[in-house]
Amino acid sequence: MISRDNLRILVTGGGGFLGRAIVQALLTQHETWRISVLDLKPPDHDILTRLEHFFQVDVRSAASVNNAFVDYIPDLVIHTAGIIPARQKRYSTRKEDWEHVRSINVDGTRHILDATLASGCKLFVYTSSCTVVIDDLNHDYYYMDETVPIGLANLHYGKSKGIAESYVLDPRHATERGLVACALRPATIIGPGDTAVMSLIHDLIAKGETSFIVGNGDNIYDFMYIDNAVHAHLLAVENLLTTRTAAGEAFFISNCEPVYFWDVFAYIWAQFGHVPTFRVRIPMGLAWVAALVAEAVTWVTGKPSTLDTGSVADGVRTHFSNNEKARRVLGYEPVVGLTEGVKLACEVSIETYEL
Template sequence: MAARDNVHVLVTGGSGFLGRAIVAALLDQHPKWQISVLDRTTPDGKTLPRLAHFCEVDIISPGSVNRAFEQCTPDVVVHTAGMVPSRHSRYSKREEDWELVKSINCDGTRNVLDATLTSGCMNFVYTSSCTVATDDLDHDYYYMDETMPIGFASLHYGKSKGLAEQYVLDPQHAEKGLNACALRPCTILGPGDTAVISVIHELIAKGETTFIVGDGDNVYDFMYLSNAVDAHLLAVENLLTTKTAAGQAFFISNQEPIYFWDLFAYIWAQFGHVPTRRTRIPTGVAYFAALVAEAYTWLSGVTPTLHTGSVKDGVRTQFSNNDKARSILGYVPRVGLAEGVRLACEDYKTYLAAQADSLAVPDKAKG
């Protein structure tokens, strides 16, 4: 059963890393559909003229969100807007950091969903995260699937996404006629990513590529951007037709679990760097060093490179079973992980070159 042509899709966070890729795919694959974006940031100059609407909105403001939905009533909402704490913030235990993440990921999602229902739109695709399960750092996650209970995440991001997902999939909303599903992607790599690749790339300059924490045999899920986009479009099309995804959560990945430390080495190789040696540091030693670093941070205020959280993250296993997404959504990753990482690194090289050029301009002007 094909989705109809006169469809209006609203993408929140449509100027962000994942959101703008979803918008681009919707515009290209469904040229007869109307695509709108709700974001704090204006879409790029090529995308903006192709949109039905752009609403400049901060989702933490219920009034602003409601006014946006009064101007633009969609048939489907794809809610990608959110905050992903990165670097040292990922492992923060500070209450003020939690309140910030919660205000965007939990309260913001509540605002968007409530406005969706008020507008009369009854189809909602929520970008959740695998961290709803895996941000409980004290466990490994082998071939996890959707039968795994959530609500145990201790890190701000996974905790906030889990609470938001539970609100989206609350049966009370389904009783009102809402067809909602949640996608749980793993870490996404691709063009436009300046977060994941940058952290791994910076280890070259820091001289921190010669060690492996733990025994190095822990396996992780990563995925390429266009595969995550495909899953979202499949979810949209499902809710417009069979609606078999309604009320469901889905883990999505590249379905290619990889040794965590091998991924680092492969990324470094894209930049011409091959470590001269790989020394294994026992987990206990690394954890003690992280405790010392965190104590120094508490005394000095200087941000540490090493955290107890990053040590736990770097030695555990986490990868998912995508059978449910395959059977209900028809999701099959089209771009392999090796090619996806290569493309992400090529894009990051372009980004670095542009940054270098921008810094060189003042010097050229002086000459």
């Protein structure tokens, strides 16, 4: 096993929401470890000054990635770098949007893993996503676990993460090149400063759209507080450094608290002092027609709308995960409850989440 003294850990995407939090936790909990970041965007100055290296790299470029490893050999890589299509891009069917997502999430992951192995590093933690399963909009997924097959995702993000995860966990990398890797599949992550999920929910207040529930409102969903996602990643690191029982495996991780989807929205709005005066349930059929109209208006005017057929289909589904495998192999247990996590996420200034 690798000596734990002065370990070299590389975090790709260390300037992003999850990557930044992982880097901060590593710096705090492992003061003797030498932490480096590879990202197109530099991390905050207070983190940057504590890093061994910062590599400003576009993961879409194999040459750029390879250059970062020329004189640098990490002991372990945590690959969080990627793009999450937001808002209307989330449900896009445009080929151009797919190519952009694929170039970062699929090609970027391939470039990072290939360069990692070429450098001599064998330990790799990949941040996958629950969307490798749930981005199949045609089905609900109750208490899904790792036996559920991937490859059915019809949205760009889940499709790209599934392809990348399959590349990382390809057994040939382990047998032919000695790779010791695992993949984590976080649920939807929220936390202070999150501009992907929290801002979208907050926007509905300004748009006057908080009184509407699509469908019957009884669909259940998984959310996850940022500290729990970070905790799971550090447990994965510890496992690969010691027992390596996680090698070759994927793990669903969440807050282990499935909740009613629309109740979470209402609770978040309440933290900002907003309580809808009434609630109206919109039948699925009517919502679908309205979404088609909204998409037509968007196509004509070019102005984005909140509603589209993708968001309607997504907003009425149930999907939540079984975290038993992560508990058994990694020792994972959430460290922050969802109620507390939502409150913490909403304690930042309201301006953070405004349109």
